[in-house]
Amino acid sequence: MLVKIVERVKEFSLPGKAGLVVILVVLLVAILAPYISIHPHNISSGPPLVPPGGGHPLGTDELGIDLWAQICYGARVSLLVGFGTALLAALGGGLIGIVSGYLGGWPDKVLMRLIDIMIVLPDLPVMIVLAAFFGPSLLNIILVLALFSWVFPARIVRSQMLMLKERSYIKSAETYGAGVWYLMWKHFLPEVFPLVAVNMIRLSGRAIVAEAGLSFLGLGDPTSKSWGLIIHHATNFKGIYYTDFWKWWLLYPWLALIIMVISLAFISRELERMVDPRMGR
Template sequence: MEKQKWKRYWNVISSNNLGLLGISLLVIFLLIALLAPLLAPFDPTARVGAPFSKPNGDFLLGTNDIGQDILSELLYGTRVSLLIGILAALISIILGCLVGIVSGYYGGKVDSFLMRLVDLVLVIPFLPLMILLAAFIGPSFWNIILVISLLSWASPARVIRSQVLTLKTKGYVEAARSIGTSIKVILFRHILPGVIPIALSQFVMAASHSILIEASLSFLGLGDPFTKSWGTILYYAQARGAFLTDAWIWWVLPPGLLITTLVIGFAFTGYSLEEILNPRLRKER
């Protein structure tokens, strides 16, 4: 039965061109992140050429203002941007699951309190709060992940709560309650399996948003200055005059395109997962 379910899921994905494209893009970026030391022609922190060298046979994407190879920076930056996006999304989804499950299952005053907290997080202007938290906590790799997680859990919590409200009225859950099954067993054996598919879809979309947020914070100078993400590459390009010369073509354009492509990969994958979870979205084939 389980094998047939996963086979059905794969049939839905394989018949969805956008889903296949999204998964392919994510696999490519994951391979780049894992193989960055082998693919990068130079150490991204080393000065290997003349400043503002144009793309040539030695430096395929030229060099920055201090002579570092931009291609090597981008390859290593894939690791940082992807890792921040995945970790921040994972933490936010875990928080969202905890809040959504507790709120949806217990209801009453617990539900009212947690949902008012969710409303508070969602109603506060996102960009000013994000900048304020990042500036207050300080720029570092883990602080960026913390800021993104604190601002991204509320929306998944609301979606997961809705799923829990539906699941707890199912016959098998009510039967488990009636025979005195412990809450722990009900949550982990009956509620959580029904939440995981929704959480997976929310995780993919949260990773996409996290990568955009990290790039935005880094571009504003609030990222970790000791790590080379795509956002910090854009920040240094803007701060050191890339837009005043032709250097923007090989210093600004490539990281911008990489961010856009990775976000598209996550978005297309998320859409295919939503099609799996919601049969009404599937086209007649």
């Protein structure tokens, strides 16, 4: 299994390999946050608004909290929200797509109309309302983001199912008495999993940006120290753009967010090319 993964990674283009390296570095930073951050991420450890250097590699914020420690722990929040949302949305949307495509008839029509409604809804305003209603916690944010993300894998999996169920080996299995669960585990899931995996990577980047947006608007978990929340506190500081504070307080979390999302986009592009070789032509 490991050999196959390594062989697949070797097929990545240079941007894809760079994106994979960045995500692995972010993952290590999130795991090793207590060991690589000298100072705590939630209490003051020095004078306020200290520029980068000395005991604070990326400087401090207005409360004297080390910015490097906040970014290290913020990586945990971004990964948790991104992959947690993607996992819930991909599993839920994938199962709905399988059921809709295989059964057809009125269940398919009902589910497709629901998907159409979810697509035309303005997701950001509704997410803001729901996040404000349910309260600022990471679990609520993940659930709200997953609620607006499952439609994309559902549509893709449904379209794949419409082709799969007409294939001869599926018809033969049904003739010999194969049930829905047997077909799902033995035939449907192995066929649609690559598509779901690609969507998970894409949804992870989307969820990370959405969480940062909600935190920027003050609707994120105030105890999480996410990258969006750091940017929220920085932009709310009076005169931030009339001073040099933005050069570290605002710039570094913004760069971390942008680099991570771009890296996920590169990886998603490489996986799409592997799933659909026509993209590489």
